Structure formats: structure tokens, C-alpha cells
Amino acid sequence: MAPGRNGSAAGGRRAEYAQLTRQAILDSARDLFVRNGYFDTRVEEIAAAARVAPATVYAVGGGKHGLLRTLITAGTTADDITDILARSEAITDPRELIGFLVHATRVTFEQWSGLMRQVVAAAASEPGVRESLAIAHDSMRSGFQLVADRLSTMGALRHDVDAARATDLLWLHLCNAAYFIRTDDLGWPLDESETWLNETLTRALLESTDPLPDLERAQKK
Incomplete structure (x- = not known):
């Protein structure tokens, strides 16, 4: 039973980290969109603000377009x-x-x-x-x-x-x-x-x- 519990705990931590990473990316994107505008915000800036790699921004949010759509949809x-x-x-x-x-x-x-x-x-x-x-x-x-x-x-x-x-x-x-x-x-x-x-x-x-x-x-x- 112990391996199963350990596996579940590890899976829970991974899921929690993934959610925190996603939220950090969305929060960073929203802040930068508001301050700099959509066109003047670069994915690299979002990644730096969220402390992740640019590839993670694309993987999690689908780039700027996907992030904006997610922000708006979440708001509704x-x-x-x-x-x-x-x-x-x-x-x-x-x-x-x-x-x-x-x-x-x-x-x-x-x-x-x-x-x-x-x-x-x-x-x-x-x-x-x-x-x-x-x-x-x-x-x-x-x-x-x-x-x-x-x-x-x-x-x-x-x-x-x-x-x-x-x-x-x-x-x-x-x-x-x-x-x-x-x-x-x-x-x-x-x-x-x-x-x-x-x-x-x-x-x-x-x-x-x-x-x-x-x-x-x-x-x-």
C-alpha cells in the first residue's frame, strides 16, 4: 500500500505544481497585457515574469492568443x-x-x-x-x-x-x-x-x- 500512497502523493504534488505554474503564467500574461498592450507583450516576457521557460508558456497556454482566450473565458x-x-x-x-x-x-x-x-x-x-x-x-x-x-x-x-x-x-x-x-x-x-x-x-x-x-x-x- 505504501508505494501506492507515495505515488498518489507525488501525483498530487505534480498536479498542484502544474496548476500553480499555469496560474503564474496567466497572472503574468494579464499583468503584461494591461501594462504593455497585447502586441507589445512578448512570450519571453511572460515566461520571465512567471519564472518558466518560453516553451512552457506555449505548452500550457498556447502562446499569447491562447492565454488571452483563457483569461477571457475564465472571467465569464x-x-x-x-x-x-x-x-x-x-x-x-x-x-x-x-x-x-x-x-x-x-x-x-x-x-x-x-x-x-x-x-x-x-x-x-x-x-x-x-x-x-x-x-x-x-x-x-x-x-x-x-x-x-x-x-x-x-x-x-x-x-x-x-x-x-x-x-x-x-x-x-x-x-x-x-x-x-x-x-x-x-x-x-x-x-x-x-x-x-x-x-x-x-x-x-x-x-x-x-x-x-x-x-x-x-x-x-
């Missing part, structure tokens, strides 16, 4: 994304659901904006990067669709907004490109952006509880 299946979807399913108040989604996208943007800036910059001229960007976009849009469908099931959407339109509106306001416009181009702090998004999306998506039409309400002021 991370535990926090799963938790966001689960919590959104449990919320029964439409306004609370919108507020929760807005805050969740703000937190995700804070975590991923550095990498996504480089992905967007490189996607225009690199098909492999465009594929990784598409993975991120598909995952985000699928999450928006789930929320839109839930709002529709609640009967909370405006009479002139169906679930498909609601998904489009969520994408228009909450995708990375929209955040980049508000933060980079307009200089809005994320707190200001979050407040504006809650107000704007509530008006755009939800049936008003105010019995007065907009024109009549304006005339009464």
Missing part, C-alpha cells in the same frame, strides 16, 4: 459571475434588480477594464483577439438577456419595450464600450455613472408608477 465562468446570475434570479423587485445589475457591471468594469481596453485596441487588427472579445461580449449580453427576460416575466417592462428591446437597452448602457465613453471620454466618476444609469434605465425599461402622463405632469409644474 468565474464564481462571482455565477453568483451575480443566481442573485439576480432571487430578486423580486424590478427597481432593485436594475440597481443590482448596474452595480454588478460597475464592479466588473473596475476589475476588467484594464485588460478589456487592450483587447479592444488589439481586436481591430488581430482576428484571434476579436474571437476573445466576442466571447466576452456574448457572455455579457447573455446575462443582460436573462435580466430582461426576468423583468418581462415580472410584468415590469414598459408597454412599448419587450424583452429583446430591453436586452438591447441594457447592452447600450452597460457594455464595456459605454463605460469607456463615460469614464474615458466624458470623465464621469463611476459613482456618478452608477447614479445616472439607475435613473436612466429605470425610466427606459420600467412601466411608470406615476399615473400622470409626462405632458400632463409637466403642465402641472
Whole structure:
């Protein structure tokens, strides 16, 4: 029995080392992509930062393209994304659901904006990067669709907004490109952006509880 136990222990240590090596390579790649950009990052630099041979980077990650794809895919299946979807399913108040989604996208943007800036910059001229960007976009849009469908099931959407339109509106306001416009181009702090998004999306998506039409309400002021 002893050889078997020793073999199992050795196998466990090898598996643990392999996982640690893989994570070091991914962490190094993400850090270098953010600091230097995708095109200006070399596999040799990733290897040096992770303290492995360049051949190991190719074997474990498939080079820069494979590493970026792995980073993006891992981000779409991370535990926090799963938790966001689960919590959104449990919320029964439409306004609370919108507020929760807005805050969740703000937190995700804070975590991923550095990498996504480089992905967007490189996607225009690199098909492999465009594929990784598409993975991120598909995952985000699928999450928006789930929320839109839930709002529709609640009967909370405006009479002139169906679930498909609601998904489009969520994408228009909450995708990375929209955040980049508000933060980079307009200089809005994320707190200001979050407040504006809650107000704007509530008006755009939800049936008003105010019995007065907009024109009549304006005339009464």
C-alpha cells in the first residue's frame, strides 16, 4: 500500500505544481497585457515574469492568443459571475434588480477594464483577439438577456419595450464600450455613472408608477 500512497502523493504534488505554474503564467500574461498592450507583450516576457521557460508558456497556454482566450473565458465562468446570475434570479423587485445589475457591471468594469481596453485596441487588427472579445461580449449580453427576460416575466417592462428591446437597452448602457465613453471620454466618476444609469434605465425599461402622463405632469409644474 505504501508505494501506492507515495505515488498518489507525488501525483498530487505534480498536479498542484502544474496548476500553480499555469496560474503564474496567466497572472503574468494579464499583468503584461494591461501594462504593455497585447502586441507589445512578448512570450519571453511572460515566461520571465512567471519564472518558466518560453516553451512552457506555449505548452500550457498556447502562446499569447491562447492565454488571452483563457483569461477571457475564465472571467465569464468565474464564481462571482455565477453568483451575480443566481442573485439576480432571487430578486423580486424590478427597481432593485436594475440597481443590482448596474452595480454588478460597475464592479466588473473596475476589475476588467484594464485588460478589456487592450483587447479592444488589439481586436481591430488581430482576428484571434476579436474571437476573445466576442466571447466576452456574448457572455455579457447573455446575462443582460436573462435580466430582461426576468423583468418581462415580472410584468415590469414598459408597454412599448419587450424583452429583446430591453436586452438591447441594457447592452447600450452597460457594455464595456459605454463605460469607456463615460469614464474615458466624458470623465464621469463611476459613482456618478452608477447614479445616472439607475435613473436612466429605470425610466427606459420600467412601466411608470406615476399615473400622470409626462405632458400632463409637466403642465402641472
